Every structure is written in structure tokens, then in C-alpha cells.
Amino acid sequence: xxxxxxxxxxxxxxxxxxxxxxxxxxxxxxxxxxxxxxxxxxxxxxxxxxxxxxxxxxxxxxxxxxxxxxxxxxxxxxxxxxxxxxxxxxxxxxxxxxxxxxxxxxxxxxxxxxxxxxxxxxxxxxxxxxxxxxxxxxxxxxxxxxxxxxxxxxxxxxxxxxxxxxxxxxxxxxxxxxxxxxxxxxxxxxxxxxxxxxxxxxxxxxxxxxxxxxxxxxxxxxxxxxxxxxxxxxxxxxxxxxxxxxxxxxxxxxxxxxxxxxxxxxxxxxxxxxxxxxxxxxxxxxxxxxxxxxxxxxxxxxxxxxx
Amino acid sequence: xxxxxxxxxxxxxxxxxxxxxxxxxxxxxxxxxxxxxxxxxxxxxxxxxxxxxxxxxxxxxxxxxxxxxxxxxxxxxxxxxxxxxxxxxxxxxxxxxxxxxxxxxxxxxxxxxxxxxxxxxxxxxxxxxxxxxxxxxxxxxxxxxxxxxxxxxxxxxxxxxxxxxxxxxxxxxxxxxxxxxxxxxxxxxxxxxxxxxxxxxxxxxxxxxxxxxxxxxxxxxxxxxxxxxxxxxxxxxxxxxxxxxxxxxxxxxxxxxxxxxxxxxxxxxxxxxxxxxxxxxxxxxxxxxxxxxx
Numbered sequence: 001x002x003x004x005x006x007x008x009x010x011x012x013x014x015x016x017x018x019x020x021x022x023x024x025x026x027x028x029x030x031x032x033x034x035x036x037x038x039x040x041x042x043x044x045x046x047x048x049x050x051x052x053x054x055x056x057x058x059x060x061x062x063x064x065x066x067x068x069x070x071x072x073x074x075x076x077x078x079x080x081x082x083x084x085x086x087x088x089x090x091x092x093x094x095x096x097x098x099x100x101x102x103x104x105x106x107x108x109x110x111x112x113x114x115x116x117x118x119x120x121x122x123x124x125x126x127x128x129x130x131x132x133x134x135x136x137x138x139x140x141x142x143x144x145x146x147x148x149x150x151x152x153x154x155x156x157x158x159x160x161x162x163x164x165x166x167x168x169x170x171x172x173x174x175x176x177x178x179x180x181x182x183x184x185x186x187x188x189x190x191x192x193x194x195x196x197x198x199x200x201x202x203x204x205x206x207x208x209x210x211x212x213x214x215x216x217x218x219x220x221x222x223x224x225x226x227x228x229x230x231x232x233x234x235x236x237x238x239x240x241x242x243x244x245x246x247x248x249x250x251x252x253x254x255x256x257x258x259x260x261x262x263x264x265x266x267x268x269x270x271x272x273x274x275x276x277x278x279x280x281x282x283x284x285x286x287x288x289x290x291x292x293x294x295x296x297x298x299x300x301x302x303x304x305x306x307x
Numbered sequence: 308x309x310x311x312x313x314x315x316x317x318x319x320x321x322x323x324x325x326x327x328x329x330x331x332x333x334x335x336x337x338x339x340x341x342x343x344x345x346x347x348x349x350x351x352x353x354x355x356x357x358x359x360x361x362x363x364x365x366x367x368x369x370x371x372x373x374x375x376x377x378x379x380x381x382x383x384x385x386x387x388x389x390x391x392x393x394x395x396x397x398x399x400x401x402x403x404x405x406x407x408x409x410x411x412x413x414x415x416x417x418x419x420x421x422x423x424x425x426x427x428x429x430x431x432x433x434x435x436x437x438x439x440x441x442x443x444x445x446x447x448x449x450x451x452x453x454x455x456x457x458x459x460x461x462x463x464x465x466x467x468x469x470x471x472x473x474x475x476x477x478x479x480x481x482x483x484x485x486x487x488x489x490x491x492x493x494x495x496x497x498x499x500x501x502x503x504x505x506x507x508x509x510x511x512x513x514x515x516x517x518x519x520x521x522x523x524x525x526x527x528x529x530x531x532x533x534x535x536x537x538x539x540x541x542x543x544x545x546x547x548x549x550x551x552x553x554x555x556x557x558x559x560x561x562x563x564x565x566x567x568x569x570x571x572x573x574x575x576x577x578x579x580x581x582x583x584x585x586x587x588x589x590x591x592x593x594x595x596x597x598x599x600x601x
Binding site for chain 2: 042043046047050053054056057058060061063064065104107108109111112114115116119123126127130131132133134135136137138139140141142143144145146147148149151152180181183184187239242246247248249252253255260263264275276279280282283286287290291295
């Protein structure tokens with residue numbers, strides 16, 4: 001038996017084949033014990049290693065935040081979350097930006113997605129391309145471009161009446177610059193999510209039915225299409241929220257202090273355990289959010305399939 | 308005669324509709340033109356010009372040449388190397404995990420892994436860096452308990468960063484390869500076995516060739532996301548590992564030499580070129596893998 005497992009492990013060195021080996025009916029029917037042992041070992045090893053790799057950092061981080069040597073266990077790091085200076089303004093800024101981003105994404109994308117569904121294939125190509133373009137420019141490159149534009153404005157707009165607008169756009173309480181950047185960054189995923197939701201609907205029939213009943217086109221879209229798009233809209237909101245809460249690149253380089261930037265600054269300023277505690281809490285909250293989302297959409301999908 | 312007006316009505320209506328549709332798209336296009344187009348063009352323009360406040364800018368290739376020399380080139384190559392290595396490892400590991408999940412009899416396992424992957428693939432950035440610093444950093448739990456530092460381990464190195472990047476790349480690979488593995492038909496394996504093929508031969512001659520486009524596509528996708536990643540590296544290593552994203556950030560926030568900004572713009576352009584190449588390779592591969600695996 002030891003010899004069998006050993007040989008199974010040597011074939012395991014090669015990717016996938018041995019893990020898959022017994023899954024087919026022939027492997028099972030063959031009834032070869034070696035085959036069975038092989039599947040278990042292969043799959044078990046892969047899943048065990050992966051599980052350890054993904055769970056250990058989370059577990060040790062939690063441990064790190066409650067292990068206050070030399071006294072031992074302590075929840076101080078979590079208690080400090082409520083008193084540590086700077087966290088709440090940073091979180092507030094992030095949430096404000098998130099709400100703004102979500103609203104703007106809705107306003108821009110929902111009409112476009114409806115139009116794409118009704119319009120010509122060429123319109124779809126144009127919109128798809130427009131929403132995919134930001135993927136070609138990495139966030140850091142976009143940031144470099146933005147800071148170049150800001151530099152130019154700063155040097156050239158001072159004598160003009162636009163200067164006040166320019167300064168407003170950089171207001172640290174609500175930086176419109178960041179808002180614009182976040183909407184651009186959210187576009188690719190948001191478009192795909194909304195478009196997928198829209199594809200599941202027979203928009204044309206729904207619209208015609210509503211219009212035959214005397215609804216205007218705008219009203220038909222608001223009262224018939226949007227309610228059917230609810231789950232895709234919720235998905236988009238969650239994904240965008242996660243993106244904005246975790247965003248570090250643009251904000252840190254342009255010198256703003258939302259949530260993620262505060263965590264890093266606080267950490268280097270010597271507030272180690274609190275910032276790690278905050279980051280782990282934010283992480284777990286995001287996970288719960290995304291898990292609820294995936295479970296919810298699955299359930300809805302199943303409910304729809306039953307109808 | 309009577310059919311003419313009937314067919315004319317929809318024909319007259321359709322252009323109207325299309326026009327209404329086009330108007331709904333206009334805000335989006337305008338927005339992207341301003342919020343994305345202006346910075347992107349400014350970047351491209353700045354990469355090829357000098358910048359002196361008050362004086363007209365001049366055309367130069369100096370920024371691009373500088374961005375491909377010395378420390379900047381090292382950073383570019385470092386990024387390419389890190390992204391390629393971590394993407395390669397993630398493709399193999401992701402395929403193994405996905406295969407283990409797909410062939411599993413437990414529906415629960417599949418659901419759990421899929422949800423977890425969806426979450427972990429989005430788990431870049433600062434929390435990821437912190438989790439690994441608390442685990443394997445200089446004062447990390449595992450480092451101190453297992454005395455890893457005595458064996459030459461350092462998280463703040465090329466290898467350490469690779470290990471961290473796998474954390475969001477492997478789930479991304481699992482997500483992108485599972486549909487392809489689901490598309491491998493059982494009949495293909497049975498046909499191969501009936502013809503006397505071993506499991507290895509089946510993989511070598513049937514499954515892998517069918518999977519190749521999606522594996523390559525996955526590699527390219529992972530390469531792209533590793534290449535563009537900044538937050539994790541910035542929060543973790545500062546500037547000890549030369550990476551192009553870190554170099555750009557340093558040049559931008561340095562604020563000393565106006566030329567540094569333009570070199571940062573040139574480096575950004577280098578990144579865009581590479582990211583574009585990535586997309587150009589990725590999209591056809593995506594289409595090709597869709598052909599077999601309906």
C-alpha cells in the first residue's frame with residue numbers, strides 16, 4: 001500500500017491528470033485500489049495545501065491582533081477602533097465617495113445598457129469598447145495622467161475664472177477628482193454586470209407590452225425594466241463599494257486620506273495592531289457582503305428557474 | 308399594394324428608436340472622454356514632451372529613453388519577471404485546485420470554493436499586505452514561531468512578493484478555468500480510454516490541447532493583474548523590490564524634479580503598451596476557448 005501511494009505521489013508531480021483519473025466511470029469500474037487511493041491522495045493533497053495557504057494568513061492575522069504579549073489575549077486593538085483618531089473621517093470620506101461613484105455609475109450605465117440592448121450591434125461594440133478601455137490603462141498610469149492634468153491646470157488656470165472650479169474639484173472633503181477616477185475604474189466590471197443582468201431580460205417585449213398599455217417609454221423603463229434589473233444593480237453597487245473602500249493607489253498618490261490610505265499611514269505611524277485590526281474587520285465585512293451577494297443571486301436564480 | 312404601408316411603418320420607426328438609443332449613450336461616452344480620455348492623452352503627450360512652467364513644451368524622446376534605462380528598466384523588468392512567475396505558478400496551482408473541485412463528488416465543496424474564489428480574487432491591496440506581514444513578516448507569527456528568518460526567509464523580497472501575489476491570482480485562475488474544465492466532455496475521456504489511452508495520454512493528447520487557449524488566456528489575464536498591482540507592494544515592501552508601479556509612484560510624489568514626472572508618464576506609457584499587448588493576446592484566446600467548450 002505504501003508503494004502504491006508513493007507511486008501515486010510521483011505521478012502527482014505532474015499537473016492534474018492523476019487527480020482526475022478516477023472521476024470517470026471507467027476508473028471507478030476498474031475497481032483498482034491504486035486508482036482510488038490515487039484520487040483521494042491527489043485531490044486531498046491539493047485541497048489541503050490550498051486550504052492551508054489561504055486560511056493560515058487570515059488566522060494568524062486574527063491571532064496577531066488579539067495576542068498582546070506579554071499579557072496574552074486582549075481585545076484592545078478592537079476596542080481602540082472606536083477611539084483611534086482619524087479613522088472615522090477617513091471612513092466617512094470613503095463611504096461618501098462610494099455612494100457618489102455608485103450613483104454616477106448608475107446614471108451613466110443604465111441608460112447606455114438599455115440602449116445597447118435595443119440598438120444596433122454597432123452601438124454595442126462602441127459601448128463595450130468604451131467600457132473596456134480603462135482595462136488597458138493600469139490604475140497607476142491613470143493616476144500619472146490625472147496628476148499631469150492637475151499640474152497643468154495648476155500652472156495655467158490660476159488667472160482664469162476656472163481656477164475656483166479647479167480647486168473645488170480637489171476639495172479634500174469631497175474630491176471630485178477621485179470620484180471621476182473611481183467611476184472610470186468601476187466601469188468595466190459594472191458594465192459587464194449590468195449588461196449580463198439586462199441580457200437575461202426580454203427588454204423589447206417588456207417595453208412593447210408596457211407601451212401598448214399606454215406607458216410612455218421613460219415610464220416603461222423606470223417601472224418595468226429597472227425593477228427586473230434589481231439584482232444586477234445590487235451586484236454592481238456591492239462590487240463598486242468594495243472597490244472604493246479598498247482603493248489605495250489613486251488616493252495615496254494624489255494625497256487624499258480615505259480608508260485604505262489611513263490604514264497604511266496609521267500603520268507606519270506606529271499604530272500597528274489597531275490598523276491591522278481595522279483592516280481585518282474591513283476585510284471580513286467585505287467578504288460577508290460579497291458572500292451574501294453570491295448566495296443571494298444564486299437563490300434568486302434558482303427561484304427564477306422554478307417559475 | 309396593401310403591404311407597402313405595413314412594412315413602411317416599422318421602417319420609419321426604427322431609425323427613430325436607434326436615434327433615441329444613441330442619445331442614451333452620449334453621457335457615458337462624454338464622461339469617458341473627459342474622465343478617462345483627457346488623463347490618458349495627457350499621459351501620452353507628457354511622455355513625449357518636456358515640461359517647463361511658463362514655457363511651451365517641446366517634443367522629446369528623452370523621457371521614453373530614460374524610462375528604458377538604468378533603475379527604471381530594472382523596475383520594468385522586475386515587474387515583468389514577478390508577474391510572469393506568479394502568473395505561471397498560479398496557472399498550474401489554479402488548474403490543480405479547479406480540477407480537484409470539478410471532479411469532487413461534494414457539491415458543497417464546489418460552491419464553497421467558487422464563492423471563496425470570488426471573494427479572494429478581489430482581495431488585493433492593503434489588507435492582503437497586512438495579513439502576510441502579520442504572518443510571515445519580520446515579526447510575523449510564523450516567522451518567529453518557526454524561526455524562518457534564520458533560514459534566510461524575508462517577506463520583503465522578490466520571492467516573498469511572489470508568494471503574496473499568489474493569494475489573489477490563484478482564485479482568479481480557479482474562477483476563469485472552471486468553466487473550461489466543466490466543458491471537457493466525459494465522452495472524450497471515455498473515447499480515449501476505449502482506445503486504450505492512459506490517463507496521462509488522455510491529458511496529453513485530448514484535454515490539454517482543448518484547454519490550451521483558456522490556460523493561455525488565464526495566464527495572460529493573471530499577468531495583467533499582477534503587472535498592474537500597486538497597493539499590496541507599496542504597503543509591503545516600500546521600494547526594496549524594484550517594480551515599475553512603485554517607481555512611477557515615487558517619481559510622481561517626489562515633487563522635486565519636474566522631469567521626474569514626465570519620466571513617470573513615459574513609464575506609464577510603457578505599462579499601457581504592455582497592458583495593450585496583454586489584451587490583444589487575451590481576447591482572441593478567449594474567443595478560441597469559447598469555440599470548443601460550448
